[in-house]
Amino acid sequence: MIHTRGLARDFRAKKEVVKAVKGIDIDVSPGELVAFLGPNGAGKSTTLRMLTTSLRPTRGTATVAGHDVLAAPVEVRRAIGYIGQGNGVSHNHRIVDELVDHGRFYGMTGRDARRRAAELLELLGLAGMAKRSIGTLSGGQRRRADIALGLMHRPALLFLDEPSTGLDPQNRANLAEEIVRLRAELGMTIFLTTHYLEEADQLAERVLIIDDGEVIAAGSPAELKATLAGDRITLGMADEVAAKSAAALLEGSARETTVSGATVILTVENGESALPRTLRALDAADLPADTAKLRIPTLDDVFLSLTGRTLRDADAA
Numbered sequence: 462m463i464h465t466r467g468l469a470r471d472f473r474a475k476k477e478v479v480k481a482v483k484g485i486d487i488d489v490s491p492g493e494l495v496a497f498l499g500p501n502g503a504g505k506s507t508t509l510r511m512l513t514t515s516l517r518p519t520r521g522t523a524t525v526a527g528h529d530v531l532a533a534p535v536e537v538r539r540a541i542g543y544i545g546q547g548n549g550v551s552h553n554h555r556i557v558d559e560l561v562d563h564g565r566f567y568g569m570t571g572r573d574a575r576r577r578a579a580e581l582l583e584l585l586g587l588a589g590m591a592k593r594s595i596g597t598l599s600g601g602q603r604r605r606a607d608i609a610l611g612l613m614h615r616p617a618l619l620f621l622d623e624p625s626t627g628l629d630p631q632n633r634a635n636l637a638e639e640i641v642r643l644r645a646e647l648g649m650t651i652f653l654t655t656h657y658l659e660e661a662d663q664l665a666e667r668v669l670i671i672d673d674g675e676v677i678a679a680g681s682p683a684e685l686k687a688t689l690a691g692d693r694i695t696l697g698m699a700d701e702v703a704a705k706s707a708a709a710l711l712e713g714s715a716r717e718t719t720v721s722g723a724t725v726i727l728t729v730e731n732g733e734s735a736l737p738r739t740l741r742a743l744d745a746a747d748l749p750a751d752t753a754k755l756r757i758p759t760l761d762d763v764f765l766s767l768t769g770r771t772l773r774d775a776d777a778a
């Protein structure tokens with residue numbers, strides 16, 4: 462559904478060249494829900510703008526929904542839905558009129574557009590608000606109206622740029638559920654950008670992590686966490702000597718073992734089964750642990766292991 466090779470975009474700003482996207486390869490299959498995750502300024506929006514044909518690549522190729530973004534931009538636009546950050550919906554229009562106009566723009570008949578608008582308003586829980594103007598909606602409702610707009614012409618591929626920016630945690634969670642449900646009901650391919658870790662983790666089957674214009678990792682959230690971060694067991698031993706003996710005993714069964722004072726930290730695969738196994742091995746060797754803690758990694762741990770900084774720090778910078 463999306464294929465890019467060496468896709469790059471430079472910007473010229475005050476005689477300096479900003480390499481916003483540095484030659485990325487992306488492959489998204491039909492039906493996938495993929496999140497493009499990275500800190501502020503990583504190149505997410507620039508990539509999305511190239512894929513949705515609003516910005517020309519400096520180098521490389523991109524095929525979206527079967528069409529080349531440079532050779533056939535009109536075909537690309539007809540095949541996709543794009544929901545940007547704060548879409549251009551007019552605040553004074555009634556929601557239903559906005560949707561119907563949008564459908565007409567894409568060549569739908571008035572009747573088909575009205576039927577589709579009613580269907581989407583129902584699907585997105587906005588049916589009772591069809592005649593309200595956009596300006597009277599809450600932030601979360603407005604986001605859902607934006608999504609309805611992007612879906613009017615039944616695109617096979619939907620791009621969502623930072624769908625939950627500006628929403629409170631509750632509305633963010635609601636929107637995430639909505640996106641998952643829509644994908645299931647409409648069978649679309651969805652490509653969304655986000656800098657919310659929880660959102661990528663909860664929503665996406667596959668995450669592409671972008672940093673400084675480069676894709677630095679790709680995989681399902683579970684795969685990325687298992688291969689790049691690993692589960693962590695922290696054991697509190699009686700003293701430093703016991704900790705060193707425990708570390709020597711457990712070294713073979715952990716990916717990484719470190720000792721700090723009376724504490725042993727193990728990085729393991731599948732921590733939930735490794736923890737009881739570890740405690741049994743320690744008991745059998747007469748080296749009982751006083752405390753044991755298991756920590757399952759987040760995507761932030763993945764980002765940390767890849768870049769040496771957390772996504773939150775990178776955002777703050």
Ligand SMILES: Nc1ncnc2c1ncn2[C@@H]1O[C@H](COP(=O)(O)OP(=O)(O)OP(=O)(O)O)[C@@H](O)[C@H]1O
Binds near residue numbers: 474
């Ligand atoms: N028109 C432009 N002129 C110069 N530099 C630009 C321009 N547009 C983007 N950039 C730079 O390109 C880099 C990538 O920006 P981009 O907006 O793609 O990041 P992003 O990952 O979408 O960030 P955010 O999460 O903040 O939206 C940044 O360093 C940005 O300052």
